[in-house]
Amino acid sequence: MCLPGHQKLTLTQGDALIVVDVQNDFLPSGSLAVPQGDEVVPALNRYLTAFIRRGLPIIVTRDWHPPNHCSFQPYGGPWPPHCVAGSEGAAFAPALELPVSSILITLKGTQPEQDAYSAFDGTELDARLRAQGVGRLFVGGLATDYCVLCTVKDGLKAGYAVVLLQDAIRAVNVRPGDGERAEAEMIRQGAIPIRLEMLAA
Structure with a gap:
């Protein structure tokens, strides 16, 4: 589904607004760098401004892994160690303009033996959203083909309307085209793709 016309x-x-995993280790100099991952920050800052101006909920997710997490290559996982709890790599991107007083932070992947790509996996996010009467999610962040994809799919499964912020996502692209395929899958499952200029002032 797309928005018709103009x-x-x-x-x-x-x-x-759900800002997914915009953390140092996923930026170009990080241990699990997402190509052009830093490009999501200016776009997300503009979405943050729009949500702050209207007093709407903002949820920021972060990988918060123990040092022996199952997703790490030394422990049989597919990824280099990243976003270890309390490390500089797990910190939010410095240029991300987060309103500290008005955001909810959701930690994921906190158990050594359990991976969690989705912001809904093993967290209280669903309960938090429902407690605030949320019915529609605007999702952006990193990375398109993993944590954004899984968060969007789980949001749709849970009955939320989901809006995909196409100008505020970037993909790992382990295989060429993974990001494009992930976007197509999210849209096929019901996510509405938008860009900032499609938001009413």
Whole structure:
């Protein structure tokens, strides 16, 4: 589903912004760098401004792994060690303009034996959203083909309307085209793709 013509999408009560894993280890100099991952930051800052201006909920997720996490290559996983709890690599991107007083932080992947790509996996995110009357999620961040993909799919499964912020996502692309395939899958499952200029002022 796409927005027809030049129709604008208006933010309203019941909307929430989910910023997925914009952490140092996923930026170009990080241990698990997402190509052009830093490019999501300026776009996300503009979405953050729009949500702050309307007093709408903002959820920021972060990988928060123990040093022996199962996703790490030394322990049989596919990835180099990244986003170890309390490390500089796990910190949010410095240029990300987070309103500390008004965000909810969701930690994921905190157990050594359990991986968690989705912000809903092993967290209280669903309960938090429902407690605030949220029915529509605006999702951006890193990376398109893993944590964004899984968060969007789980959000749709849980019954939320989901809006995919196409100008605020970037892909790992372990295989060429993974990001494009992930975007197509999210849209096929019901996510609405938008860019910032499609938001009503």
